[in-house]
Amino acid sequence: MSFRIIVLAKQVPDTRNVGKDAMKADGTVNRGALPAIFNPEDLHALEQALRIKELRKDVEIILLTMGPPRAADIIREALYRGADKGYLITDRKFAGSDTLATSYVLSLAVKKLEPYHLVIAGRQAIDGDTAQVGPQVGEKLRLPQVTYCEEIQNISQKEITIKRRLERGVETVTSPIPTLITVHSSAASCRPRNARLLMQYKHARTVSELQEETKDYTEMLTNKPYLRIDEWGVADLDAKVEQLGISGSPTKVKKIENVVFAAKESVVLSSDNKDIDQLMKDLIESHVIG
Amino acid sequence: MNNIFVYCEIEDGQVADVSLELLTKGRKLANEINCKLEAAVIGHKLEGIEKQLFPFGVDILHLADEPRLAPYTTLPHCEVIVKLFEKIKPEVAIFGATSVGRDLAPRVASYLKCGLTADCTSLVFGDHKETKTGKEYKNLLYQIRPAFGGNIIATIINPDTRPQMATVREGVMKKEIYNEDHKGTIKKIKLDEVLRDELFPVQIVERHIEKQKVNIKSSQIIISGGYGVGSKENFDMLFELAEVLGGEVGGSRAAVDAGFVDHARQVGQTGVTVRPKLYIACGISGAVQHTAGMSESAKIIAINNDPKAPINQIADYSIIGNIEDIIPKMIKFYKKNTK
Numbered sequence: 001m002s003f004r005i006i007v008l009a010k011q012v013p014d015t016r017n018v019g020k021d022a023m024k025a026d027g028t029v030n031r032g033a034l035p036a037i038f039n040p041e042d043l044h045a046l047e048q049a050l051r052i053k054e055l056r057k058d059v060e061i062i063l064l065t066m067g068p069p070r071a072a073d074i075i076r077e078a079l080y081r082g083a084d085k086g087y088l089i090t091d092r093k094f095a096g097s098d099t100l101a102t103s104y105v106l107s108l109a110v111k112k113l114e115p116y117h118l119v120i121a122g123r124q125a126i127d128g129d130t131a132q133v134g135p136q137v138g139e140k141l142r143l144p145q146v147t148y149c150e151e152i153q154n155i156s157q158k159e160i161t162i163k164r165r166l167e168r169g170v171e172t173v174t175s176p177i178p179t180l181i182t183v184h185s186s187a188a189s190c191r192p193r194n195a196r197l198l199m200q201y202k203h204a205r206t207v208s209e210l211q212e213e214t215k216d217y218t219e220m221l222t223n224k225p226y227l228r229i230d231e232w233g234v235a236d237l238d239a240k241v242e243q244l245g246i247s248g249s250p251t252k253v254k255k256i257e258n259v260v261f262a263a264k265e266s267v268v269l270s271s272d273n274k275d276i277d278q279l280m281k282d283l284i285e286s287h288v289i290g
Numbered sequence: 291m292n293n294i295f296v297y298c299e300i301e302d303g304q305v306a307d308v309s310l311e312l313l314t315k316g317r318k319l320a321n322e323i324n325c326k327l328e329a330a331v332i333g334h335k336l337e338g339i340e341k342q343l344f345p346f347g348v349d350i351l352h353l354a355d356e357p358r359l360a361p362y363t364t365l366p367h368c369e370v371i372v373k374l375f376e377k378i379k380p381e382v383a384i385f386g387a388t389s390v391g392r393d394l395a396p397r398v399a400s401y402l403k404c405g406l407t408a409d410c411t412s413l414v415f416g417d418h419k420e421t422k423t424g425k426e427y428k429n430l431l432y433q434i435r436p437a438f439g440g441n442i443i444a445t446i447i448n449p450d451t452r453p454q455m456a457t458v459r460e461g462v463m464k465k466e467i468y469n470e471d472h473k474g475t476i477k478k479i480k481l482d483e484v485l486r487d488e489l490f491p492v493q494i495v496e497r498h499i500e501k502q503k504v505n506i507k508s509s510q511i512i513i514s515g516g517y518g519v520g521s522k523e524n525f526d527m528l529f530e531l532a533e534v535l536g537g538e539v540g541g542s543r544a545a546v547d548a549g550f551v552d553h554a555r556q557v558g559q560t561g562v563t564v565r566p567k568l569y570i571a572c573g574i575s576g577a578v579q580h581t582a583g584m585s586e587s588a589k590i591i592a593i594n595n596d597p598k599a600p601i602n603q604i605a606d607y608s609i610i611g612n613i614e615d616i617i618p619k620m621i622k623f624y625k626k627n628t629k
């Protein structure tokens with residue numbers, strides 16, 4: 001029996017590099033214009049899985065990502081780096097899911113892949129920074145959890161030893177297998193794409209992508225079935241619709257305010273009461289203080 | 291009325307600052323909707339811990355004291371909290387956005403199928419009307435947080451699930467004693483039925499935690515003083531402003547060298563690099579070795595009596611004038627405007 005590692009990953013807008021083109025005239029961010037990338041800490045998670053694969057010969061790495069059809073890009077990225085397979089979890093009914101609904105869907109997908117040994121995710125995604133999905137998937141699967149992994153120090157068929165990076169220090173823990181791990185950005189960075197794997201997988205396509213293709217893939221897929229990326233929707237996962245999307249999400253967004261970035265133009269104030277009073281009001285209003 | 295709840299973290303018998311900050315916030319929220327403030331401490335050797343907590347306005351303190359509960363591991367703490375919540379049904383539950391709180395709160399929220407908002411920067415009560423159904427809600431917790439790499443500010447609500455859960459980072463809320471003589475009641479949590487052996491799969495082999503010392507890096511608001519502050523006594527004004535705004539005090543090397551402030555607080559090339567959402571530079575000229583450590587702050591206010599000081603070039607606001615005059619006014623007008 002192989003040792004199965006499931007890596008959870010997300011495609012995110014690159015919020016760290018909000019360049020000029022991504023700015024609208026009013027100074028707010030044009031989210032559509034941000035490049036979509038493999039969430040950075042999920043790449044660290046993938047690297048941990050790849051390292052285990054180097055230690056043991058029987059490892060199978062499966063990447064799961066939930067998102068729109070274009071998220072298939074990160075499955076290919078994972079295949080180029082050494083993952084064995086990927087599933088795209090996609091369905092219109094998933095739209096609007098908060099972390100609870102997302103973790104419900106992901107946990108159903110993980111269950112479909114039983115028996116597995118490890119579930120590894122990045123600590124958090126840069127578009128929300130919540131760090132909630134990992135632990136919530138763990139809870140739904142009734143798995144133990146080890147968050148903020150910096151290094152996997154030892155692994156056997158039954159137990160894993162992990163060094164955790166905490167705010168004020170480090171901790172080494174053991175957990176029985178199967179378990180859920182979230183990986184911290186202080187862990188090793190992910191290796192680059194492998195040239196041979198890039199050649200092997202560059203034609204990997206999801207079912208929806210194949211429908212868009214003008215080229216006929218039928219023969220290629222018959223010869224190389226590994227190029228087919230499966231998609232799972234509500235029906236495949238047997239998901240309860242009331243636990244998905246907006247209806248399955250207890251948190252609601254009441255209001256979104258765009259933060260306006262203005263060119264740095266210094267406001268010069270005097271020490272008069274009027275100036276200081278106005279300054280404090282502005283800071284409170286813009287949630288900088290208070 | 292159901293109550294406001296705060297999960298309190300301890301390290302070496304000391305309640306974490308973040309927990310005291312959350313209690314301060316929790317007390318205010320409780321007064322606003324006329325309910326009690328409840329808190330829980332889960333760990334070992336907790337005798338006397340209430341002395342640190344009651345002055346912050348805790349009315350009911352739940353204690354779970356057992357050797358296996360310290361140091362923190364996820365499953366037993368989660369089990370104690372969910373069993374407690376099923377009993378006391380809090381209206382609001384707040385956790386520190388710390389290594390512990392961010393590990394625990396999502397697990398609890400998932401078990402109870404509750405909404406949880408991470409890293410809130412502001413928590414206030416407000417009303418809400420559901421546009422579709424027309425259903426009206428009174429006193430919902432508005433959980434306000436930056437998202438999208440700080441490019442947007444979102445207000446999140448949990449209309450239908452309880453508790454309304456949120457995490458808040460250290461240094462975001464102010465820490466303020468409510469009343470030195472405030473007395474609450476202690477309730478010991480019965481652990482025999484809760485702590486089953488299967489809750490301890492994860493074992494801690496080794497642990498190195500540094501003592502909580504001054505760490506201005508994690509503070510969202512930094513009031514930094516330079517040589518221009520003039521004396522150690524004048525630095526007290528900066529500490530007072532920091533306390534009022536819920537921030538920390540930093541300093542330039544010239545201020546550290548002059549003995550006005552500790553080296554642990556030095557910002558710059560040979561000190562720490564900080565990126566708070568607000569940096570107030572008081573009597574700091576703005577040498578590159580200093581600005582190297584703070585120029586990425588989201589907002590910079592410079593207070594200097596020299597309109598030509600280089601710091602003004604990177605400041606969003608430059609207040610031209612004397613520290614002695616301006617800092618007390620900032621404290622006064624902040625208090626006036628937040629009443």
Ligand SMILES: Cc1cc2nc3c(=O)[nH]c(=O)nc-3n(C[C@H](O)[C@H](O)[C@H](O)COP(=O)(O)OP(=O)(O)OC[C@H]3O[C@@H](n4cnc5c(N)ncnc54)[C@H](O)[C@@H]3O)c2cc1C
Nearest residue numbers: 516517518542543544558559560561573574575580595613
């Ligand atoms: C290798 C090296 C490393 C260094 N590393 C650091 C570092 O990590 N951090 C650091 O800070 N420095 C560092 N320095 C020192 C740095 O070059 C500056 O000397 C130092 O930052 C100056 O501190 P200051 O702005 O407080 O003092 P000053 O330059 O003396 O400025 C004082 C300011 O206060 C104003 N002022 C005076 N009185 C008042 C008043 N009553 N009200 C309002 N404003 C008033 C003045 O107008 C002036 O602008 C380093 C230097 C070297 C060579």
